[in-house]
Amino acid sequence: MDISADKKFEDALQDLESVVEKLDAGTLSLEESLQAFEEGVALVRFLEEKLTEVEKRVEVLTRDNSGLFQTQNLETDEEGDT
Amino acid sequence: MTTSAFVSGSSRALSVTDLASLIQGQLEADFDNIWVVGELSGLRTPASGHIYFTLKDDTSQLRGVMFRGYARLLRFRPEDGLEVLIKGRVSLYSARGDLQVYAASMEPRGLGGQQLALEQLKAKLAVEGLFAPERKRPLPFFPRRVGVVTALGGAAIQDILTILHGRCPYTQVIVRPTKVQGAGAGVEIAAGINDLNEHGQVEVIIVGRGGGSREDLYAFNEEVVARAISDSELPVIAAVGHEIDLSIADLVADSRAPTPTAAAEMVVPVWADLSDRVAGTARALTTAMERTVTDRRRQAIRLEERIGDPQRQVDALRERTQTALSRLRSAFERKNEGVRARFEDLAATLNSLSPLAVLGRGYSLTRTIPGNAVVRDAATLHPGESVRLTFAQGEARARVEEVTP
Structure with a gap:
């Protein structure tokens, strides 16, 4: 089961919670339960990926002479930051 | 007087x-x-x-x-x-x-003239609906990239970075540096908001500066800033440190924070909480599935008990069939015996009727030669004729001596 990369984190989280709720209600057939479970697993995987999707980075946005955007890393005082 | x-x-x-x-x-x-x-x-x-x-x-x-x-x-x-x-x-x-x-x-x-102008601008923007609550957009729940429009050297950016990365280590920040006070600050701030929109990498913008005097915060009361905030595609949080009035930027922004620190707290969730929530829900998913399987298995067992073991049923059927079969067989055999008995009776009767049986009692049979006809009347015979005599055992040829009719 594929989940669109554009899906919002909170939407996916809500979907996952409603899948669990449905499964918990125990009204699904075994076939439907398995389908719901698979959907849930895909959502968990998606959410876990989203949680660590970007790396901590601080950039400064400027424009060059021709008006094009430039970004460069910002030196900060923070520990462990580059 | x-x-x-x-x-x-x-x-x-x-x-x-x-x-x-x-x-x-x-x-x-x-x-x-x-x-x-x-x-x-x-x-x-x-x-x-x-x-x-x-x-x-x-x-x-x-x-x-x-x-x-x-x-x-x-x-x-x-x-x-x-x-x-x-x-x-x-x-x-x-x-x-x-x-x-x-x-x-x-x-x-x-401030008189300036104040008057500010009040006039405020009234104008209010009439245009720029402060209307229904214009306020919700902040993204979990922005991965946050834009900040402020001075690079200010305390505000340090405060924002400290809070952002403390709460949410996986957040990218793109700073669009601007003047925040003095001549031209308003135009720069507005350009910064526009640039972050155009650049298109961030999901939300914090615009602001640390606390300052009324004069220091003037840029955040400029119309050009108000317009940039209201034109922004991305939700904007105003974070103008101030003790007195709300700035116009505060009024137009989708959300306002009293300080840059508060804005950073507003913009990202606590990552660890979110991670816990995902992990907890994932556990609940597994538990729910396991329970579903267990429930179904229990249900299947209950059903099976109601149906009974099919093998036992087959066995019982087979037993019944076999019983029926053997009863059938013995019934058939009994019937067979009756037939045999009748057959034997019949055979005995037949036997008693056989001429051989009469011969057995000492009688003999006389037939003519030639003709081989059974002689029943002595008068049909003539002296000197040959006849054949049949006994229980063997035959003999004899000659008629005398006939007595």
């Missing part, structure tokens, strides 16, 4: 009330419509709605009051230390013997 009559030194004594009343009349005649400039201090605004204050300069001070009816019309909030221009009158509050300035209007001095 005129004031000069007393000043000129009459010996008649006055009551306090008379004197107070005379002074009051004199003051109101001479100071009916005055303008005075001074610094506000000891400001009190009790529930009555009147404003009490002391107006002072380096060497003198006067008590003052602005009654509710006038105070309601003020377009700024008076505060201690503010230099104001007051229009009003001077009189005596005879119950306490206090000489007071009775203010009918008050305007911050120096």
